[in-house]
Amino acid sequence: FQRCVGMDALNSLHSTTYEIDEKHGTDYHKRFLEFVKMIQKENLVIGGAMTDPKGDRSKGPSEQDDPDLFTRIVDSDEKGVYVSGAKAHQTGCINSHWIILMPTIRLTQNDKEYAIVGAIPADVKGLTYIYGRQSCDTRVMEGGGDIDLGNAKFGGQEAMMILDRVFIPWDKLFMNGEFEFASMLVERFTCYHRRSYVCKTGLGDVLIGAAATIADYNGVPNVSHIKDKIIEMTHLNETIFAAGIASSHQGHKMKSGVYLNDDMLAQVCKHNVTRFPYEISRLAQDIAGGL
Numbered sequence: 001f002q003r004c005v006g007m008d009a010l011n012s013l014h015s016t017t018y019e020i021d022e023k024h025g026t027d028y029h030k031r032f033l034e035f036v037k038m039i040q041k042e043n044l045v046i047g048g049a050m051t052d053p054k055g056d057r058s059k060g061p062s063e064q065d066d067p068d069l070f071t072r073i074v075d076s077d078e079k080g081v082y083v084s085g086a087k088a089h090q091t092g093c094i095n096s097h098w099i100i101l102m103p104t105i106r107l108t109q110n111d112k113e114y115a116i117v118g119a120i121p122a123d124v125k126g127l128t129y130i131y132g133r134q135s136c137d138t139r140v141m142e143g144g145g146d147i148d149l150g151n152a153k154f155g156g157q158e159a160m161m162i163l164d165r166v167f168i169p170w171d172k173l174f175m176n177g178e179f180e181f182a183s184m185l186v187e188r189f190t191c192y193h194r195r196s197y198v199c200k201t202g203l204g205d206v207l208i209g210a211a212a213t214i215a216d217y218n219g220v221p222n223v224s225h226i227k228d229k230i231i232e233m234t235h236l237n238e239t240i241f242a243a244g245i246a247s248s249h250q251g252h253k254m255k256s257g258v259y260l261n262d263d264m265l266a267q268v269c270k271h272n273v274t275r276f277p278y279e280i281s282r283l284a285q286d287i288a289g290g291l
Contacts, residue, residue, distance in 0.1 A: 006046025
């Protein structure tokens, strides 16, 4: 569950840490590869924490009245650094093993303490989760057996993460003040992640199959307007899928050896996801005929 964000973080950090080292002579990439080996060996789930609360969107991190509206380094010692701040809208963080903290916007020289990328265990000292259920979760409490519960044992959630002097050892730190690389990391992460939204087509497949089954139950699978709606649902769903696959197919090799998918097609994939699933759902309701 919810591995996409962590994998997108790992992919974007592979190339970004390599290029930071190339410019600054740091050893972030080596540290990062050791972290990846551990994650792969133990089959761990990574939560990618990028979104900060942000506060006044017209101001940068260092200009905010409250400095903790963006995650930042507040202290350091011979063992590592300490960070405070918050990460918002963290889907799946509760059931991740590790969290990777990343910047969320382009940073300037004045924002150096906010140019932080580091990996922390999900139960690290100083980290508090403000847990939020998703709106449909109340169905679990309404009775009726196993019907219409979705995934009855593992419902969706998201949380606000509050960090209060959370410790990150040096070997789990993959950016430390290299502010000029923040936008590169955000853009590459976004490129991977917006292509990852192709997962919504799996949900679309289920909904299209359910709508076709309902048409069979209603005895109208061969009625022309029913067939037209199922065809349109399929067309919209496969258009999302096609943009995602095309984005991957048009990928190019980075200096570090990983591939980055096509940026424009990734944005198109995400744009389609913000529109087409709702139209697919509307057509499914039409086909259901008020069931």
